[in-house]
Amino acid sequence: MSLSFALLQFNPSSVVVMDIEGRIRSLNANAERLLSTTEANAIGKSYTDVFGPSLSQRVFSLVLKAGQTGAVKAIEATLPGGRRAKLRATAGPVRADDGNVSGIVFVADEDTSSPRLEQLAEREARLRDALKRYLGDTVADMVDARPSFVDVGGQTQIVSVLHADVRGYTQLAEDLAPEKVAALLLRYHGVASKALRESGAVIDRFAGDAILALWNAPEPQTDHARMALEGALALQHAARQAGTELGYGVGVHTGEAMVGNLGSSEYQNFTAIGDTVNVAARLQGHAKAGEVICSAAALAAAGEGVRATALGPLELKGRRAPIEAYRVDAHS
CATH class of the missing domain: 3.30.70.1230 (Nucleotide cyclase, GGDEF domain)
Structure with missing residues (x-):
């Protein structure tokens, strides 16, 4: 994908662009607020330092799945400022003009709604996603389908x-x-x-x-x-x-x-x-x-x-x- 500076800065979502080594290349104002940092302070640092351990793990999972579905995932993480937040997030490759992957883009919107049923659904989705991350799709599906499998x-x-x-x-x-x-x-x-x-x-x-x-x-x-x-x-x-x-x-x-x-x-x-x-x-x-x-x-x-x-x-x-x-x- 191609992201101009203007698109990055005025995008209503939080947008962070990284190089293929996971170092921050740019982020917009919404991402600065979400991550409690500034673009000047973040550029050149590893995403693990800027995102913090909790959110980094979720981003790692999104990056591994990038290109499979492109779907937006509901995730919950502790932000660098210490606040727990629910996000709707996705990640995908940034491609240069020649089509080669030059980096990764992370896009997130904070979910501020809190109906009980939605919370339960998100919690179930989060637990299932964690199960698949630790066990893989095949084993996780077997656990879900056959409780005796465990x-x-x-x-x-x-x-x-x-x-x-x-x-x-x-x-x-x-x-x-x-x-x-x-x-x-x-x-x-x-x-x-x-x-x-x-x-x-x-x-x-x-x-x-x-x-x-x-x-x-x-x-x-x-x-x-x-x-x-x-x-x-x-x-x-x-x-x-x-x-x-x-x-x-x-x-x-x-x-x-x-x-x-x-x-x-x-x-x-x-x-x-x-x-x-x-x-x-x-x-x-x-x-x-x-x-x-x-x-x-x-x-x-x-x-x-x-x-x-x-x-x-x-x-x-x-x-x-x-x-x-x-x-x-x-x-x-």
Whole structure:
């Protein structure tokens, strides 16, 4: 989208424009009042500093979903001035004349109405949105449809597991300020998770610079191995489109794992454990930035149409037997 200075300043909504690193480029007078700041004080700062922790989390969620629906979302957050507010907000890409993404725009209107039914509806929407952010759409929908789904326990089943890890992250974290590292991970994890979700993955968890994703759980997916390899390639393509600062090494394996709600009666999360998960992580350890390495089991389960280069048997840390591995080059 193209935003002129006049449109920004006279827009009745609160409008904030950020660059692709999450730094503030401009904001209008309404945004100054909402965020208890001035444009002169905000420009160049990370959005996490200007928005504060509560609103930043909501904005992060909106940015991750940008481009999926473009819908306005009802959110509630504590503003930098300490006031709790309900907002109707959206976020989307700012595009340069050549069509490339040059930043992000956040637009919000404060909702000052307070009927009880509206409050309850917004609270339900907020809780459901939080559930999806923490669990992903698939698991959240299962919890909503089947209350018994939250019972502790799991089952052994065949799954395809992807483990992705940012190369050079330790050095990066040492060299850059924490907010710059967070902004980079926001950008790369955002496009990576979007690519994985679009390939049918359930994102098990983010662990710093790492991503763990599953296919064929909690709902069955007949072609899960192929979907996992396609998702891995889509992740790499999305990461290349996002920039050149970071790159992922990716490992994929197909096999049996214990899948379900694991933990305790007080705290649990939907996850997978077992040798299959470990093998995916160890294969990832052999992948260079931009590479996808899969096991022979994953490649065989994916069927024809996957172009891969044989790497021979790889010795994986912690395993007695080597794993026959392939570098995945493309799929048809």
